[in-house]
Amino acid sequence: MTESLEEGDDMAGSAPEETLAGAFERERARLVAVAHRMLGSRADAEDAVQEAWLRLARQDAGAIDNLGGWLTTVVGRVCIDVLRSRRARPETSYEDRLPEFVLTEDSGVAPEDEALLADSVGTALLVVLDALGPAERLAFVLHDLFAVPFDDIGQIIGRSADATKMLASRARRKVQGTPRPAEERRKQREVVDAFLAAARGGDFDGLLRLLHPQVTWRSYSAHGLVGRDGAAAVAERVLHGIRAVATAVPALLNGEPALVGRTRTGRLMGVVSCTIVDGRIVAILSVSDPDRLARMGLREGELS
Template sequence: MSDTSPTNLVAEAFEAQRDRLRAVAYRMLGSHADAEDVVQEAWLRLSRQDPATIHNFAGWLTTVVGRISLDVLRSRQARPEASYDDRLPDLVVTVDDSPAPEDDVALADSVGLALLVVLESLGPSERLAFVLHDLFAVPFNEIGQILGKSTDATKMLASRARRKVQATERPTVAGREQREVVQAFLAAAHRGDFEGLLRVLDPEVRLTVDTPDGVVVVLGATEVAAGAQRRLAAGAVRGRAVLVNGLPGIVSWREDGAPLSVVAFTVVEGRIAGIAVVIDPARLASMDLPDPG
């Protein structure tokens, strides 16, 4: 006989919402680990709440997850030394064995690395308003209650965030062309061809490197090109083309088979606009990487 006690019914209702709540928190925070923590905290708050006072279960949980995520974002903003995991989304590496289908990127997660990096540039309130309304269709009046703002003020926040996202989200090229741009970059890096690197880098390219000592960010084509050969080739003896969150990338290994780096490239309008590199051995060890090709 099934357990229909109030406590069990609440638990079942929460589990039915868990995947959606995790998705909301992940889009807010860009970290699967942080998203799990937020969802767990939402469960703890639910367990202390009288279910009879909750008239819209899904809405109540979304509000709680939004508020907790907002607190995390504001805390990060107050701590500029926040760790790399707070700054960039988790990287999911998959083998790129196909010749170069045109629709690889279109088949990737609809909110991939590029958008999550863009969302990092938004203020906490803007990010909440954009994510909840544009990605999860939460009404503005409910978002306003989370932010402590009027519905009109919340609409303005979402509109401002939307303009920033649209200004950054230039159309991406097709899968084959993305790979060709990345291959041109790697070839130029290995040759030490500085001019060749500049040709394939967006003037405002952003390079983010996850090191054992924390995050390092390099901005601008000249600075990125100057260090590209050292950063991408030092110590590597084997490399393999992969997809990283649906973007073209490469995994490199040392001679002893230990992973050296994971690199993801964001290509827009035929140039590399973003490069995310992981060289932290601890983080590499936590990733599900393919075997050397």
């Protein structure tokens, strides 16, 4: 998570027998990680890195002194173009895309789970990052998550090092409220538990107290995406859907509190994830599409 541009200094020809494709493959994992945190989508990240490869193939590799830095610059600029395109076309915004999810049991955090969650992109962090401008987002991701120097970032976005530092500082202030594991996770789980109890008890007013007035619900089923906005509409949907749920097992979805629901016969219904800010639920995402659940690694009999 703290790789800098200098680590790729000798990639462009340190060994005569090393092919350009081989040098690029050694950089791929880091580039995908950068792009993933910039774009919030594994598929989009892979596309951005592939574009970098296509551009590299058209270059005179012998003229590139620092392949790692050159590729980071290209990927960064491609990501900025993608983010600007999304802002110009709101229909492709974050909330209309299903991010890649890592589902784990909520039974305490083992060391191996910490590594898994650290490598994932938390839903809450993506929501916050999506509120940043493209240049802010790039400055924050490259500097705070990958320790890229401000001078190098400034070259990517066409700003001075001081201006880039200010962008990252402004982005950092916005991100500081993003929920973290440990104690914050416990507080979030308490909110989810209270939410589930209110739903099971048919407590409409109790649900409203736990929901942000502008809460959003995005539900992905085999038939597509359905959305609801506003506390009242979401509370009504919760009270209607809870009738079919016999068991709701706590889980973590990219480190966020979630529930795996099953019917009285044990059939898997799906996963519901909550994004919580300041003790209230600001977004709910549910997935019942069998294909998407399978891609998340959830099978019948697991987390049950």
